[in-house]
Amino acid sequence: MRIGxxxxxxxxxxxxxxxxxxxxxxxxxxxxxxxYRVYTVRxxxxxxxxxRLSELGLGLDEVAEVLAGDAGRPLGDVxxxxxxxxxxxxxxxxxxxxxxxRLMEGPATGAGPVSxxxxxxxxxxxxxxxxxxxKDREHLELLDSAVGDSEVFTAMRPLAADPxxxxxxxxxxxxxxxxxxxxxxxxxxxxxLALLPDEVLAAIPGNGPVVTGFGEALxxxxxxxxxxxxxRVMVALxxxxxxxxx
Numbered sequence: 001m002r003i004g005x006x007x008x009x010x011x012x013x014x015x016x017x018x019x020x021x022x023x024x025x026x027x028x029x030x031x032x033x034x035x036y037r038v039y040t041v042r043x044x045x046x047x048x049x050x051x052r053l054s055e056l057g058l059g060l061d062e063v064a065e066v067l068a069g070d071a072g073r074p075l076g077d078v079x080x081x082x083x084x085x086x087x088x089x090x091x092x093x094x095x096x097x098x099x100x101x102r103l104m105e106g107p108a109t110g111a112g113p114v115s116x117x118x119x120x121x122x123x124x125x126x127x128x129x130x131x132x133x134x135k136d137r138e139h140l141e142l143l144d145s146a147v148g149d150s151e152v153f154t155a156m157r158p159l160a161a162d163p164x165x166x167x168x169x170x171x172x173x174x175x176x177x178x179x180x181x182x183x184x185x186x187x188x189x190x191x192x193l194a195l196l197p198d199e200v201l202a203a204i205p206g207n208g209p210v211v212t213g214f215g216e217a218l219x220x221x222x223x224x225x226x227x228x229x230x231x232r233v234m235v236a237l238x239x240x241x242x243x244x245x246x
Contacts, residue, residue: 006039010048017047025050025064052085117153118144124160132172132226139218155203159195168192178225185225189232201240 007014020026026046029037046067053063114122118140125133144153159165171188178184215234219227 001039001044003037003039006044006047009044010051012047012051020047020050023060025060025067052089114141114144115153117151121153121156121160124157126160126163126166128166128169130166130169130173131176133166133169135221136169139221142217151203152200155197155200158197159200162195164195168195172226172229175225175229176223178223180224180228182225182228185228185232189229189236192229192233193236196237201237204237204241 001009003014003017007017017026021028026043029039029043031037049067050063053066054060058066121140122137125137140153168188168191171184171191175182175184175188219231219234222230
């Protein structure tokens with residue numbers, strides 16, 4: 001094969017192949033009497049591997065290290081590994097397309113791409129200009145990016161349609177400029193906890209309601225009085241979770 005032919009075969013440009021020769025990533029092949037390079041199947045396999053490793057995010061120096069470890073391996077072994085790599089990529093693409101299909105079939109929300117369970121929860125929520133409600137949606141999206149299509153979101157669906165939730169958001173909004181010892185904090189936290197159904201607690205993983213570091217980030221996003229309400233709710237939830245596991 002000539003350089004244009006091998007480049008087209010593996011999905012590269014002749015310029016890229018020449019660059020790999022220049023930096024020593026790909027050895028110069030034998031040349032015919034007319035000076036044209038002659039590439040073999042092994043060269044094609046090597047170039048395909050370089051391209052795939054680069055697509056995975058490896059720098060060319062890192063690609064060179066990987067290829068050095070393959071030196072002297074039988075061609076059949078390298079081909080099987082490439083086939084396994086392609087099969088893995090196919091599985092990943094299928095999984096991404098399935099998730100995309102679920103997102104397109106789900107209810108439309110103003111949020112970015114989220115799991116189907118969270119999309120349904122957000123769509124079921126009340127229409128409100130409450131800053132606390134907007135912040136709650138942002139935090140749910142953050143949690144969604146960490147845990148994915150969580151059963152917790154499905155369990156929370158009945159809450160979204162409860163008018164009492166909107167009233168609690170409004171009470172939380174009223175604490176925006178209040179101090180951390182405001183007397184309204186305790187009663188509000190208690191009402192929030194009372195509204196949380198057992199089904200939500202049952203859907204929370206046994207190792208806690210949030211991923212590591214999420215609680216600290218969440219509290220830091222609130223002003224003093226609101227953060228104290230949320231902190232008390234989180235502490236109480238943790239205690240209820242411990243009681244459930246006994």
